[in-house]
Amino acid sequence: MPEPLLKIDGLTRRFDVSKPWLNRVIERDDKQYLTANADVSFEIARGETFALVGESGSGKSTIAKMVVGLLQPSAGTISFDGQRIDAGAGIPRSLRRRFQMIFQDPFASLNPRWRVGEIISEPIRTFGLMNATDARAEAARLLEVVGLSASDVSKYPHEFSGGQRQRIAIARALSSKPEFIVCDEPTSALDVSVQAQILNLMRDLQDEFGLTYLLISHDLSVVRHMATRIGVLYLGRLVEVAQGKRLFSDPQHPYTRMLLDAVPDLALSGRRRRPVEGEIPNPISPPPGCAFHPRCPLAFDRCRVEIPQPRPTPVGQAACHALEDLAPA
Amino acid sequence: MPPDSQTLKAKAPARLYRAWDSDLAYAFRTAPMAIVATVVVLIIVICAVFAPLIAPMNPYDPAGLNLMNGFTPPMQPNAFTGEVFLLGTDGQGRDMLSTIMYGTRTSLFVGAMAVLFAMVLGISIGLFAGWRGGWVDSALMRIADVQLAFPAILIALLVFGIARGFLPDNLRDQLAIWVLIVAIGLSDWVQFARVVRGASMVEKNKEYVQAARVIGAHPLKIMFRHILPNVMGPVLVIATISLALAIIAEATLSFLGVGVPATQPSLGTLIRVGQGFLISGEWWILLFPALTLLALALSVNLLGDWLRDALNPRLR
Amino acid sequence: MTNAMTDPLLSVRDLVVEFPTRRGVLRALDRVSFDIMPGEVLGMVGESGAGKSITGASIIGLIEPPGRIASGEIRLKGERIDNLRPDAMRRVRGRRIGMVFQDPLTSLNPLYTVAQQLIETIRTHLGVSEAEARKRAVALLDRVGIPAAARRIDDYPHHFSGGMRQRVVIALALCAEPELVIADEPTTALDVSVQSQIIEVLKDICAERGAAVMLITHDMGVIAETADRVAVLYAGRMAEVGPVREVITEALHPYTAGLMGSIPTLTQETDRLVQIPGSMPRLNAIPPGCAFNPRCEHAFAPCREIRPDLMDQGAGRQVACWLYDPARTGELRDA
Numbered sequence: 001m002p003e004p005l006l007k008i009d010g011l012t013r014r015f016d017v018s019k020p021w022l023n024r025v026i027e028r029d030d031k032q033y034l035t036a037n038a039d040v041s042f043e044i045a046r047g048e049t050f051a052l053v054g055e056s057g058s059g060k061s062t063i064a065k066m067v068v069g070l071l072q073p074s075a076g077t078i079s080f081d082g083q084r085i086d087a088g089a090g091i092p093r094s095l096r097r098r099f100q101m102i103f104q105d106p107f108a109s110l111n112p113r114w115r116v117g118e119i120i121s122e123p124i125r126t127f128g129l130m131n132a133t134d135a136r137a138e139a140a141r142l143l144e145v146v147g148l149s150a151s152d153v154s155k156y157p158h159e160f161s162g163g164q165r166q167r168i169a170i171a172r173a174l175s176s177k178p179e180f181i182v183c184d185e186p187t188s189a190l191d192v193s194v195q196a197q198i199l200n201l202m203r204d205l206q207d208e209f210g211l212t213y214l215l216i217s218h219d220l221s222v223v224r225h226m227a228t229r230i231g232v233l234y235l236g237r238l239v240e241v242a243q244g245k246r247l248f249s250d251p252q253h254p255y256t257r258m259l260l261d262a263v264p265d266l267a268l269s270g271r272r273r274r275p276v277e278g279e280i281p282n283p284i285s286p287p288p289g290c291a292f293h294p295r296c297p298l299a300f301d302r303c304r305v306e307i308p309q310p311r312p313t314p315v316g317q318a319a320c321h322a323l324e325d326l327a328p329a
Numbered sequence: 330m331p332p333d334s335q336t337l338k339a340k341a342p343a344r345l346y347r348a349w350d351s352d353l354a355y356a357f358r359t360a361p362m363a364i365v366a367t368v369v370v371l372i373i374v375i376c377a378v379f380a381p382l383i384a385p386m387n388p389y390d391p392a393g394l395n396l397m398n399g400f401t402p403p404m405q406p407n408a409f410t411g412e413v414f415l416l417g418t419d420g421q422g423r424d425m426l427s428t429i430m431y432g433t434r435t436s437l438f439v440g441a442m443a444v445l446f447a448m449v450l451g452i453s454i455g456l457f458a459g460w461r462g463g464w465v466d467s468a469l470m471r472i473a474d475v476q477l478a479f480p481a482i483l484i485a486l487l488v489f490g491i492a493r494g495f496l497p498d499n500l501r502d503q504l505a506i507w508v509l510i511v512a513i514g515l516s517d518w519v520q521f522a523r524v525v526r527g528a529s530m531v532e533k534n535k536e537y538v539q540a541a542r543v544i545g546a547h548p549l550k551i552m553f554r555h556i557l558p559n560v561m562g563p564v565l566v567i568a569t570i571s572l573a574l575a576i577i578a579e580a581t582l583s584f585l586g587v588g589v590p591a592t593q594p595s596l597g598t599l600i601r602v603g604q605g606f607l608i609s610g611e612w613w614i615l616l617f618p619a620l621t622l623l624a625l626a627l628s629v630n631l632l633g634d635w636l637r638d639a640l641n642p643r644l645r
Numbered sequence: 646m647t648n649a650m651t652d653p654l655l656s657v658r659d660l661v662v663e664f665p666t667r668r669g670v671l672r673a674l675d676r677v678s679f680d681i682m683p684g685e686v687l688g689m690v691g692e693s694g695a696g697k698s699i700t701g702a703s704i705i706g707l708i709e710p711p712g713r714i715a716s717g718e719i720r721l722k723g724e725r726i727d728n729l730r731p732d733a734m735r736r737v738r739g740r741r742i743g744m745v746f747q748d749p750l751t752s753l754n755p756l757y758t759v760a761q762q763l764i765e766t767i768r769t770h771l772g773v774s775e776a777e778a779r780k781r782a783v784a785l786l787d788r789v790g791i792p793a794a795a796r797r798i799d800d801y802p803h804h805f806s807g808g809m810r811q812r813v814v815i816a817l818a819l820c821a822e823p824e825l826v827i828a829d830e831p832t833t834a835l836d837v838s839v840q841s842q843i844i845e846v847l848k849d850i851c852a853e854r855g856a857a858v859m860l861i862t863h864d865m866g867v868i869a870e871t872a873d874r875v876a877v878l879y880a881g882r883m884a885e886v887g888p889v890r891e892v893i894t895e896a897l898h899p900y901t902a903g904l905m906g907s908i909p910t911l912t913q914e915t916d917r918l919v920q921i922p923g924s925m926p927r928l929n930a931i932p933p934g935c936a937f938n939p940r941c942e943h944a945f946a947p948c949r950e951i952r953p954d955l956m957d958q959g960a961g962r963q964v965a966c967w968l969y970d971p972a973r974t975g976e977l978r979d980a
Contacts (some may be wrong), residue, residue, distance in 0.1 A: 055453040069543065070539055070543065084462070100544070105536055109537055109539075114555075114558075119537075122541070122544065126545065191925075193861065195907070196909075200918055220746065220837070222909055224909065248452055263866065264864070264867050266869050267910055267912050279807075280836065
């Protein structure tokens with residue numbers, strides 16, 4: 001079994017959201033912590049697209065930031081190609097070169113004062129891969145690869161539309177020739193027809209350059225189209241992991257089923273939809289035991305007390321007490 | 330009729346056309362006040378910068394002085410020598426126009442350098458505080474707050490006094506100008522720091538900064554090459570208004586007698602000297618330097634106001 | 646003689662909305678026409694810049710100056726409302742047309758309780774007593790699904806979660822009993838699981854009160870589940886109108902067809918999404934003829950020169966495309 005490219009084990013992240021010290025002293029408040037992620041573990045194999053899907057408060061963006069080193073985990077480990085990368089500023093340059101990130105907002109992810117050529121070649125220059133002239137030529141070449149024109153190298157970001165800016169961001173991500181790209185909601189801010197262009201482009205680039213993707217999204221249809229394996233997050237915990245389309249044909253965890261039920265049916269198949277119960281609880285004070293139990297049709301006593309651990313299912317794994325009786329031997 | 334955009338494109342170099350056609354240039358072209366203010370400032374600045382070349386005489390060259398020319402009213406032939414001076418002469422026969430040009434030169438130099446000093450200091454502190462956040466930011470901003478509690482002139486006086494106490498006598502006059510610049514600059518850096526700190530905190534969370542952090546760019550590089558260009562807008566506005574204030578601060582200090590040395594009089598010095606002659610009837614010795622100071626400070630101020638409104642994101 | 650059942654509730658004819666800029670006049674809407682029948686849900690769909698929000702804003706009279714309605718008519722139950730004076734329009738707004746905006750955080754005044762906002766609106770438009778207004782407000786909040794409505798009505802907006810706030814906004818839009826509700830991206834800022842709840846609430850409560858809904862959104866899934874008819878906008882022009890099922894499963898206009906193909910669904914089996922080449926033209930660079938022609942694989946001679954108007958195709962379907970011109974029955978047409 002080949003070594004996975006990315007291995008996340010027991011990843012936890014807590015934020016201190018307490019009021020300032022003076023306020024706490026005067027109001028006699030305790031410190032408050034928000035657990036954005038708790039005990040998340042998964043692996044990504046080379047060449048696959050692993051998607052993390054969840055609603056607000058699920059902690060999917062936080063995981064993305066921890067993987068690329070923008071945030072420190074409170075506990076747990078992240079290993080890239082067998083080497084630990086969760087040690088803060090201590091990620092060696094040789095490792096940094098091998099992964100990149102694409103962000104959600106095409107209007108904020110490019111420096112408005114820099115020319116497109118400089119933006120795209122920044123990783124090349126920072127890693128010292130080429131001299132300035134070659135870097136500029138490479139930027140022009142990358143623009144063609146992503147479907148823009150080489151002469152756009154001297155323009156400014158505000159001269160481009162949202163979809164074109166996202167292409168520029170993709171070109172920037174490709175410039176240091178990484179193996180692994182974290183895509184944080186890459187098409188959420190784009191129109192549907194532009195999204196189709198970007199998703200197709202991402203697939204083509206993956207085939208051409210052998211890239212591995214970690215795709216973060218709230219859009220289940222996009223995830224179904226792009227991912228080989230999918231992880232479902234609820235309030236910071238991984239509740240289910242399954243193989244691509246099988247998550248949709250055979251969802252195990254009650255939350256996954258509820259989520260799929262909630263997606264509007266474009267195919268107008270007339271499927272019956274169960275009304276969705278409740279809302280996502282406040283992440284600062286989540287319900288005890290399994291965080292989903294107040295909304296779960298299968299909840300019983302154990303769910304209110306004990307946090308379920310992931311167990312194997314026919315399509316992957318799921319963390320649910322109600323499924324234990326059904327787990328294969 | 331404005332030139333057709335197509336023909337304009339064909340003639341001018343692309344960059345120049347883009348600058349002319351930009352929203353800022355358009356706002357400038359259509360704001361009469363901005364144009365007038367700029368013209369006034371340009372005239373004054375050109376006269377000041379090229380004073381040695383275009384002034385009728387060098388007012389500080391004792392050889393060129395003729396005491397008999399003293400106290401000549403403007404545009405009237407002197408009773409003894411028959412010479413005519415546009416703005417009159419002062420007590421020692423110096424042509425007022427020339428003294429004002431040289432005085433403005435000193436005033437502008439001190440004002441501009443002081444603002445530059447304040448900018449460099451304020452921007453660096455602001456960037457650093459905004460980037461680090463936490464207790465570093467709190468500490469720096471508290472220092473800034475404390476300083477704001479004191480009037481700028483008092484701080485300038487304080488710095489000036491301390492420096493005079495430390496410097497040996499023979500260097501005092503030579504360094505006086507620089508001490509003055511540092512004094513005014515130190516009284517002024519806070520507003521730059523605050524604006525830059527607030528703006529850089531906003532920019533810090535934007536994704537282009539995060540992208541730079543992902544590739545491991547050095548924090549200094551991120552601060553100065555990524556964040557700084559994006560916070561310069563409000564800084565420029567404050568700089569223009571600061572310039573007006575710095576010129577007035579220098580004039581005030583010189584008026585009080587603690588500013589520039591007597592060998593390099595500025596507009597403030599001229600006003601102080603001229604004040605003594607108001608009662609005795611030689612009104613032109615006070616009025617013209619005062620009017621120049623007024624015109625300069627007002628025009629720079631108006632330009633700053635216009636710039637602030639023009640750079641404000643508005644409905645398109 | 647007019648028949649109240651078959652006359653449209655809202656009738657928009659040849660609406661033109663312009664924005665003067667220093668580089669010329671931008672046409673955000675270029676002769677848009679459509680009807681909304683009493684009680685029906687009309688979906689208004691389009692991508693960014695197509696003009697769907699502007700349509701809603703112009704109906705309710707909230708276009709930001711210097712933008713203005715340059716020509717055309719908007720009639721509510723036969724009376725013109727596009728040329729009313731501001732005070733007359735204020736009476737229409739709220740009482741006869743309610744509006745649900747996208748962001749529930751900013752469409753409720755954070756300084757007033759929900760009770761104050763509801764009661765003020767009810768009393769302004771219906772002129773009932775304070776006690777009666779409060780009774781109606783509580784009943785309305787209960788109907789939109791706020792638990793313990795009688796107690797929570799005195800809370801401030803920030804005490805509610807996102808989904809709850811949007812329910813309050815829906816209640817606010819309906820409290821004066823309007824005949825038409827314009828909902829501009831009502832679920833875009835909400836989580837997926839909450840979106841379905843809010844759409845249900847909106848649909849049910851409007852059906853109950855016989856209010857028609859103009860649902861503006863870029864999300865075709867929401868339209869598929871909620872709307873009776875759908876209108877597709879492109880570059881400020883209407884591309885296609887028709888019953889929802891027909892337009893989605895058998896789109897006539899090439900743009901609509903491309904749009905449908907580019908949306909990933911939970912059930913499709915194709916590996917590649919349909920990709921319409923190019924992008925929607927900027928409003929100051931709309932090509933002559935049909936606005937979609939540079940990107941259309943079926944474009945032929947008239948498309949590049951003459952702009953097609955909406956043409957009737959029977960069964961309530963209209964499409965603005967020369968491929969479906971009834972006068973050109975002999976021309977080459979694609980299925």
